Amino acid sequence: MSHRFICTERVQFSDTDMAGIVHFSNFFRYMERVEHAFFRSLGFSIVDPPAQGDERVGWPRVHASCDYFAPLRFEEEFECELLVEEVRTKVIKHLIRFWKADGELAAEGRITAACVRKDPGTGKMKAIEIPQRFRDKIQAAPHDELRRPEKK
Numbered sequence: 191m192s193h194r195f196i197c198t199e200r201v202q203f204s205d206t207d208m209a210g211i212v213h214f215s216n217f218f219r220y221m222e223r224v225e226h227a228f229f230r231s232l233g234f235s236i237v238d239p240p241a242q243g244d245e246r247v248g249w250p251r252v253h254a255s256c257d258y259f260a261p262l263r264f265e266e267e268f269e270c271e272l273l274v275e276e277v278r279t280k281v282i283k284h285l286i287r288f289w290k291a292d293g294e295l296a297a298e299g300r301i302t303a304a305c306v307r308k309d310p311g312t313g314k315m316k317a318i319e320i321p322q323r324f325r326d327k328i329q330a331a332p333h334d335e336l337r338r339p340e341k342k
Contacts, residue, residue: 193274193331195228201266211261218254221286221299224270228284232327247321249303252281256299260290267291273331280305280317282328285336298338 199220207213226236236249262268268288275283281304288296305324306315 191327191329192228192232193329194335195224195231195272197224197227197270199223199268199270201262201264201268203264206264211263214256214258217256217258217288217297217299220270220288221254221256221284221301224272224286225284225301225303228272234324234327245307245318245321247318248306248308248315249282250306250315251301252304253302254299256297258297260294260296262288262290262296268296273335274328275300275330275336277320277325277328277330279319282320285331295338 201212205212205216205219229236268290271287271289273285273287275285277283281302284301284303286299286301288298290296304317305320307318308314309316
């Protein structure tokens with residue numbers, strides 16, 4: 191079972207604003223990238239076709255937020271650390287930290303994703319219980335890992 195995933199990214203020129211630092215909105219793109227990479231590391235995809243007999247599910251975001259502490263600049267490498275903050279019946283909450291190379295925390299974000307399926311009759315998305323195939327591989331991180339450390 192997994193509760194933590196880390197990947198390394200590099201700031202692209204198109205990610206920066208006129209001051210040469212990552213524009214705040216791009217942290218949401220980074221959060222989505224690390225979330226997708228986490229799912230792939232477990233053998234899934236956000237839009238993965240279901241295994242035979244399983245129903246296809248989706249993971250729309252129902253909440254996203256980010257707090258910023260230190261700027262990231264063009265060509266700077268940084269680490270994205272995803273921690274599974276909570277697994278509820280129908281939602282997964284992710285805590286995502288962005289670490290500069292020197293160990294300074296650049297930003298910390300949160301995503302809440304609901305597990306949904308499309309109702310065949312109405313075509314609308316409806317929240318459902320997270321299927322067992324996901325529950326078997328995803329668990330919440332221990333509380334001590336969720337506390338914000340001063341420096342990595």
